[in-house]
Amino acid sequence: MPVKDNLNHIKSGLPAGVELVAVSKTHSAEKILEAYEIGHRIFGENRIQELKEKKEALPEDIQWHFIGSLQTNKVKYIAPYISLIHSGDSARLLQTIQKEAVKNSRSIDVLLEVHIAEEESKQGWHEDELIAYLRSGGHRELPNVGIRGVMGMATFTDDNAQIRREFKNLKEIFDKLKTEFFSSNDRFNIISMGMSGDYGIAIECGSNMVRVGSSIFGERYYK
Numbered sequence: 001m002p003v004k005d006n007l008n009h010i011k012s013g014l015p016a017g018v019e020l021v022a023v024s025k026t027h028s029a030e031k032i033l034e035a036y037e038i039g040h041r042i043f044g045e046n047r048i049q050e051l052k053e054k055k056e057a058l059p060e061d062i063q064w065h066f067i068g069s070l071q072t073n074k075v076k077y078i079a080p081y082i083s084l085i086h087s088g089d090s091a092r093l094l095q096t097i098q099k100e101a102v103k104n105s106r107s108i109d110v111l112l113e114v115h116i117a118e119e120e121s122k123q124g125w126h127e128d129e130l131i132a133y134l135r136s137g138g139h140r141e142l143p144n145v146g147i148r149g150v151m152g153m154a155t156f157t158d159d160n161a162q163i164r165r166e167f168k169n170l171k172e173i174f175d176k177l178k179t180e181f182f183s184s185n186d187r188f189n190i191i192s193m194g195m196s197g198d199y200g201i202a203i204e205c206g207s208n209m210v211r212v213g214s215s216i217f218g219e220r221y222y223k
Contacts (some may be wrong), residue, residue, distance in 0.1 A: 005035040006216045014210070021065050023195075023213030024182055025050065029057045031217050036062065043085075044211055048074050055081065067211055069123050072096040080104045086151045086192055086211075089113040089123045091138055094145055101144035106145065111151040111192055114173055116166045118155045127173055134181045147182070149190030149209075150174045154198060163198050167205035174206070 001009075011020060023044040024032050031044060036059060045051040046068025055064060063083040070087050078085075079100035088094055088110040101108040115124035125133070133139070139147060152170040154163040174191050181190035192209040194202025199210040 003031050003217055004038045005065065007035050007038065007040060010215060012214060015203060021067070021069065021192075021209060021210045021211045022216050024054070024217060025068075025213065027213075027217040029054055032058060035216065040189060042083075044213070048077050052077065074165035076098045076103075079108060080106075082108060084109045084111065084148065086111045087113045087123065088145075088147070088165050089125060091133055093191050094139070094142055097206055098142040098145050106144070107146050109148045111147040111149050111190060112147060112177075113151050114152045114153065114170055116152040116170050116173075118162075118166075122153055124152065124154075131174075131176075131180075134177065139181075147185075149188055150177065151190075151192040153195075154193070154202075160198075160201060163199075163201050164205060167193050167198075167207065 007022065014020060019042065021042050021044040022035055022040055025044065025046050032054065033158055041061060042063045042065060044065040044067040045054065045065065051064060051066070064081065065084045065086060066078055066082055067086045070085060070093060072093055075096045085097065085108065088097070094110065097108050097110060111126040113128060114130060115122055115126050150170060150173060152166070154166040157163065170193055171191060178188060190209050191207050192211065193207045196212050196215040199207070200209040202210060
């Protein structure tokens, strides 16, 4: 089906309050424009150079989300314009985002990436490590970093019960962090979990932001 039909089909099935990030990585600017022309504005990329090229070629009002692993030495390239970084996975990275945000006279919104999968290859804070960091008050020294919530990726498996456990775990971690550290911060309100193959389960477990790519744009083409 055309991109616009896929997108409309997915959006029509999302509950109120669930935001869709159309993951456009490896797909052409022309495909992104198809989604843009029917009103979609939030797109996710994970490669700095590809994102730069698309940003320069596409309308200014697109909200770009960075969804991949982010090296500290690459933050400066996206700091002037990025809407949300999903992969805030270390104190060092958060400090770098703070520094680059100040240079650009802006605040940059970030999600804390939490390791919830059994796969060790997945990025993210382990729960105890993240709580220790927040209790140390390190995040309070980052006035230009808007910590908006959490992000996590489930294990790549056909076992839906395992995926559900991992997503429920992320929701529980979000609730703990909200209660202990962000109870007075209304902007700490995002739970980003769920992709093309599992976003339905994620929504059932409390996700309010899903990252969907292949179900919208088709299979990815890697050069």
